[in-house]
Amino acid sequence: MTQVGEGHETAADEAGPVLTFGAPTAGEVLAERYQLEEHVNNDSAGRQVWRGIDVILRRPVAMVLRHPGGDSAVEMLQAAVAASRVIHPNLVGVYDAIDEQDRAYVVREWVDGESLRDLVATEGPLDPARAISIAHSVADALTAVHATGMVHGNVHPGSTLIADDGRVVLADARADAADSTESDVRAVGGILYFALTGHWPHAEVGRSALTDANRDSAGNPAAPRQIRAGIPAYLDDLTMDLLDRRVAAPVSDALTAELGRLDAAAEDEEYEDVGPLRFVQGGSSSSSEPIRSAPKILVGVGALIVIAIIGLIFGIRAINNTGKTTAAGDTPATEPATGADGGAAQEPAPDPQKIKITADMVRMVDPPRGDRLDGDQAKYTVDGDPSTVWETSRYNSARFGNWKAGMGILINLGEKRSLSEVQVTTSAPGATIDVRTGENDPGDTSKGDEKIVKEYKSLKDETPDKSTGTKSYITGFDPNQKYQYVLVFLTELPRAEDGDRFQISVSEIELSGY
Missing domain, CATH: 3.30.200.20 (Phosphorylase Kinase; domain 1)
Known part of the structure; x- marks a missing residue:
């Protein structure tokens, strides 16, 4: 059970060493x-x-x-x-x-409960409503802290505790000179990002550092909707605005009010109807205007001007056309939609959707020296039934007895698709799952499997981490590239449930994309 003190990781404790002298004992x-x-x-x-x-x-x-x-x-x-x-x-x-x-x-x-870090490790990323509720509670706590002139300085999944009764508690204030009320507020964006994706968007060191966010070449984290399907556009925008230092951050009470409004909408599942951002100045300011960065203000004003002009044009045409009849078969011309800059309006980016995968689209890959005995179970990973599984044989070591690279499931989508995420559900944590992509399937043979393992490219440059829960979410697909062949490859196994050697079962593999 995680309790207070589990906050951000530092390279070393500048205040002193670990407690060793006069170590306490139970009962003291x-x-x-x-x-x-x-x-x-x-x-x-x-x-x-x-x-x-x-x-x-x-x-x-x-x-x-x-x-x-x-x-x-x-x-x-x-x-x-x-x-x-x-x-x-x-x-x-x-x-x-x-x-x-x-x-x-x-x-x-x-606090009887667990940290947000442990909750996500166990259950995987949270649904949007629960992520909003947790962030709302954290922001409310910060509002109370900031009202006293203090800074918390340690808003982190490890210091955000979820009590067994559902209460969310922020622990372990640890502010230093580098912290500010703004850094606290932006850290709430990090809490939202972590709850929605299972990744932490801020730099962190230490042995228990959280999994880093997927980043572009400039080091910017990918938006939650690029990683996971089903995240409302408004929540995605809110999270990324809080993380983006080019966008003015709200004060904590304004963020609390906005998250409270979104939290109430989430109860009725009306995410898309909550409207634009409503951050308002807190403290002594009497302004009720939303806080915006200059570019957003200009875009908004420009859009209003364009709308007014279009309305005026259509109004004049309506007056001029009063009393006129349209000949049979004539169709009034439709004005093309325009954006705020006068050009063609841009369609919003679509949400990633779960891709339907059938039994004939998957097969087992077991490179040379594999026994290929479990191939008929590959279909169970895409049948939607968590009670049917593909189960590996038992091995004497976590790395398949050290005599083969691993084994996995190859998915042929039938055509090239834009992909965002692979979700793998296993019987236990502790497996290393490497997702790789290639250009073709050289054949369902030992030599074909060997070629796949040798030529397919991993989504990650570094060695994947062991899974910390039974649901693993693997991202890293290039948004500018399309894929047809995806290999979900196990390279390391956890110990079997009864402790006898190493083994795992995979019950579901899901792909999301466009």
Whole structure:
């Protein structure tokens, strides 16, 4: 269970080393009040996180301990004292901050639940309504923090906790001089992006760093709708505007209001009817005009002018044509649609759609020295029935006994298509799944399979990471290229459920595209 302290990763803890001297033990009572019950984990700064009991109030608490205390713990203790002044249902409560010189510790609310990081790792990207609800709660918490003049500085999937009762709690404020209210607000865009795609759009280091977003040659993250089908256009625009520093960021209360409006619309599944952005100035400003970057203002004004001119033209024509009749068979001319710049109007980019794949479009690929015994099960990966699976044989090591490169499912779409994502559902996490593409199928033979493995190109330049859940979402398709042959290739297996050697089952493979 992830608790407080699981925030952004840093290269090292500048304040000091991991707690080792005078290491606490279960049952120990600190400050004659807080009894340690269970060591939960170490946070990204190397501090120990414990579940404990306040023996006076008889309530569970989370305790974050570090060694040494004294001057090196001042920043941690000051942040805790500042956070204790803000009371809000979406902020973790801070109860105490104690410096014993040899060690220091902060006592906080214990939240029964899991972090957004762990939730997405287990369940995969969230549906839009749930992503909106979580982001709304985080923005509301930031509004309370910013109202006191403070900055949170650590809005992250690891510090966003989802309680078992559904409450969303933001934990572990850790602001430094580089943080600002704007960086907090833009981090909410990161929370939305991560919840929708399973990728983190901000740079991060450390052993537990989140999976990076897919990026273009300029380093910009791909929009959520390019990665995953079914994300409303408005939510996609909102997320990318929050991440784009060229677009003016709203203040936190304006973002909270906008997400609240979208959250209410999500309950009735009316995403497309929520209208344009309604960010308004917060604080002392009395303006009710939306916050916009200069280019968006000019585009909006230009569009209104074009609409007014078109309306005037049609109005004059209607007056001139009053009393005239149209000869039988005549059809009034239709004016071509125009955009804000006077040119032809651009059609909005279509949403990625799930591509129908049938049994005759898939086959197993098992390169030389493979036994090719499971080929008849390939059809089960596209039949839409999660109870039917393609199951690998058992191997003595995760890398197929170290005597073959792997095995997988080849999909022939029948024609070249623009693709956005592959979704693979497996029986367990821990598999390495490499998606590769090629130009043809050289034949359903051992030699043909060998050629496929040798010549097909992976979507990723680096070695794919092991899956962290049973649903894996693989992206990286070039939007300017079309594909016909896609290979979902397993290169490393998890241990079998009963612990006897290595094996996995694949129940569903889904492709999304245009």
